[in-house]
Amino acid sequence: MPYGTLYGIGLGPGDPELITLKGLRILQQTQVIAYPISRQGDESVALSILERITSLVGKEKIELLFPMSAAEPTVLKIAWEEASRKIAAHLEQGKDVAFITLGDVVLYSTFIYLFEVMREGYRHLKVEFIPGISSVSASAATASLPLGKGRERLAILPAPFDQERLQKNLEDFDTVVLLKVSQVFDQVYELLKRMNLLDKAILCQRIGLEGERIIHDLSTLVGSKVDYMSILMVKK
Amino acid sequence: MPYGTLYGIGLGPGDPELITLKGLRILQQTQVIAYPISRQGDESVALSILERITSLVGKEKIELLFPMSAAEPTVLKIAWEEASRKIAAHLEQGKDVAFITLGDVVLYSTFIYLFEVMREGYRHLKVEFIPGISSVSASAATASLPLGKGRERLAILPAPFDQERLQKNLEDFDTVVLLKVSQVFDQVYELLKRMNLLDKAILCQRIGLEGERIIHDLSTLVGSKVDYMSILMVKK
Numbered sequence: 001m002p003y004g005t006l007y008g009i010g011l012g013p014g015d016p017e018l019i020t021l022k023g024l025r026i027l028q029q030t031q032v033i034a035y036p037i038s039r040q041g042d043e044s045v046a047l048s049i050l051e052r053i054t055s056l057v058g059k060e061k062i063e064l065l066f067p068m069s070a071a072e073p074t075v076l077k078i079a080w081e082e083a084s085r086k087i088a089a090h091l092e093q094g095k096d097v098a099f100i101t102l103g104d105v106v107l108y109s110t111f112i113y114l115f116e117v118m119r120e121g122y123r124h125l126k127v128e129f130i131p132g133i134s135s136v137s138a139s140a141a142t143a144s145l146p147l148g149k150g151r152e153r154l155a156i157l158p159a160p161f162d163q164e165r166l167q168k169n170l171e172d173f174d175t176v177v178l179l180k181v182s183q184v185f186d187q188v189y190e191l192l193k194r195m196n197l198l199d200k201a202i203l204c205q206r207i208g209l210e211g212e213r214i215i216h217d218l219s220t221l222v223g224s225k226v227d228y229m230s231i232l233m234v235k236k
Numbered sequence: 237m238p239y240g241t242l243y244g245i246g247l248g249p250g251d252p253e254l255i256t257l258k259g260l261r262i263l264q265q266t267q268v269i270a271y272p273i274s275r276q277g278d279e280s281v282a283l284s285i286l287e288r289i290t291s292l293v294g295k296e297k298i299e300l301l302f303p304m305s306a307a308e309p310t311v312l313k314i315a316w317e318e319a320s321r322k323i324a325a326h327l328e329q330g331k332d333v334a335f336i337t338l339g340d341v342v343l344y345s346t347f348i349y350l351f352e353v354m355r356e357g358y359r360h361l362k363v364e365f366i367p368g369i370s371s372v373s374a375s376a377a378t379a380s381l382p383l384g385k386g387r388e389r390l391a392i393l394p395a396p397f398d399q400e401r402l403q404k405n406l407e408d409f410d411t412v413v414l415l416k417v418s419q420v421f422d423q424v425y426e427l428l429k430r431m432n433l434l435d436k437a438i439l440c441q442r443i444g445l446e447g448e449r450i451i452h453d454l455s456t457l458v459g460s461k462v463d464y465m466s467i468l469m470v471k472k
Contacts, residue, residue: 017258020369025253106376112385129377133256133367140342141365148392149348155409156390165408172401173391 001094003125004032006087006118008111010104010132013208014045016052018133026130027054030098032090034062034083036110045209046100062086062097066110076113084117091125104134108158108179136177139204139231143214148175159184163191170195170234178232185226189218192234201234239361240327242354244347246340246368249444250281252288254369262366263290266334268326270298270319272346281445282336298322298333302346312349320353327361340370344394344415372413375440375467379450384411395420399427406431406470414468421462425454428470437470 007026012018027033033056035044044063050056064083067075090097101109106129118127136156140147148154152174157166159180166188170176181188181203192198203215206229215221243262248254263269269292271280280299286292300319303311326333337345342365354363372392376383384390388410393402395416402424406412417424417439428434439451442465451457 012256015258017261018256018367020248020254020256021260022251022253024257104373106373106382107390108384108386108388109382112382115380115382127380129380129382131254131369131373131377133369134373137340137342137367137370141367144351144363144365146342146345146348146351146365148344148394150344151394151396152344153394154343154392156384156392158384158387158389160387169408172405 004091004094004096005126005128006091007096007098007128007130008105008109008115009098009100009130010106010109010134011046011049011053011100011102012133013103013135013138014049014206015138015208016049018138018208019053020130020132023130023132024054027098027100030096031058032060032062032095032097034064034087034097034099036064036066036101038066038068040065046102049102050100062090066113080113080117081121083114084121087114087118088122088125091122101132102135104132104137105129106131107134107136107156135204135207135229135231136179139207139233142207142212143202143204143233145202145233145235147177161188163187167191167195170197174236176234178234180228181232182226182228182230185230185232186222188232189222192218197234197236200236201232204231204233205229207231237330240330240332241362241364242323242327243332243334243364243366244341244345244351245334245336245366246342246345246370247282247285247289247336247338248369249339249371249374250285250442251374251444252285254374254444255289256366256368259366259368260290262332263334263336266332267294268296268298268331268333270300270323270333270335272300272302272337274302274304276301282338285338286336298326302349316349316353317357319350320357323350323354324358324361327358337368338371340368340373341365342367343370343372343392371443371465371467372415375443375469378443378448379438379440379469381438381469381471383413397424399423403427403431406433410472412470414470416464417468418462418464418466421466421468422458424468425458428454433470433472436472437468440467440469441465443467
């Protein structure tokens with residue numbers, strides 16, 4: 001019996017219509033669905049979106065526990081290795097497995113860690129990336145703020161930021177997209193203010209999810225808790 | 237009668253399965269399809285892909301002539317204004333118009349220019365971006381070379397390049413994606429060689445199209461004509 005294939009599938013930002021035909025087809029054909037949670041008992045956002053995309057009746061689910069990325073690297077490494085063992089066992093029985101993730105699977109997804117562990121320990125098993133609409137792209141589309149045209153240069157930077165380095169990037173690039181900005185919003189706000197870039201910046205919050213919002217006046221957010229699912233875009 | 241809406245729709249990289257459900261639905265519901273060509277008599281790649289995605293029977297087509305972006309800015313400006321007039325006439329008759337583009341409509345698409353002209357001259361007409369899978373994302377997925385994870389920093393840069401600036405970006409970022417690299421491939425190759433980055437670089441050619449190829453040994457391309465639809469990825 002041939003081994004199964006592990007598919008990493010980007011579901012898109014949350015709007016069930018923003019999955020690709022290919023992603024949907026593979027999810028419908030695959031009997032085993034794997035998804036990550038960060039705490040025992042948590043619900044998986046990816047799984048709840050998948051349930052709105054296609055029926056999961058009769059499918060086998062593999063819940064994979066990954067502590068937050070802030071955890072000890074060794075703790076995380078053990079979690080990834082355990083996940084890869086579980087998945088490999090299914091693949092070696094000839095079953096395909098679809099690992100689902102919000103956004104685009106090639107852009108800051110949980111799946112990338114799993115891919116790396118699989119490539120190290122299970123080179124005989126096939127892994128495929130099925131691209132999805134990233135939250136970055138969906139934010140730009142929803143806000144009608146294109147990421148770049150012609151010769152414009154684009155940088156995508158995850159928090160935390162070194163202020164000096166961030167300032168250089170903001171000077172050097174036409175468009176700068178800041179990810180995971182919630183924890184450091186106030187510092188970023190101060191930098192943008194100093195650089196006279198506040199009117200070039202917007203915050204895209206929960207794009208594709210409940211509570212979706214585009215915030216143009218960043219001053220309204222200072223001192224408040226910024227949603228974890230937020231992307232800050234600066235376009236000069 | 238209410239005005240129609242102009243949709244800018246990213247078809248994805250070329251594989252007909254890589255369109256989103258939303259893009260497909262809007263294309264099926266919309267009676268008028270607009271697409272760009274760069275020379276009179278040229279075939280539109282976007283249109284030929286659309287024909288593989290859905291039936292165009294009974295749909296009205298608007299072919300829009302845009303000279304290559306290397307043309308005089310004034311010549312281009314006149315072309316965009318003429319295109320926006322044609323499209324506005326349809327919208328004002330209450331018809332929706334879908335403008336199709338390869339890849340992702342928010343990332344270096346022709347549609348962005350049209351959007352800007354529409355926003356200037358036709359503020360009463362609604363324009364919507366429908367995101368698609370970019371060639372960047374599809375290249376990363378096909379090559380199994382994720383664009384970034386964790387705290388990695390990503391830069392997306394269209395040619396031509398200032399060598400010194402490009403070198404700085406290659407030093408500063410974990411992943412650098414170079415677009416429209418065909419014209420300047422040999423210079424980029426020399427820089428990567430000097431920086432000892434050749435074994436970190438791949439060329440993704442015609443991803444999603446006929447002739448798709450991933451090239452790991454860049455030395456095989458030196459002095460040859462590199463395909464226009466090529467993306468160079470450097471991942472440290």
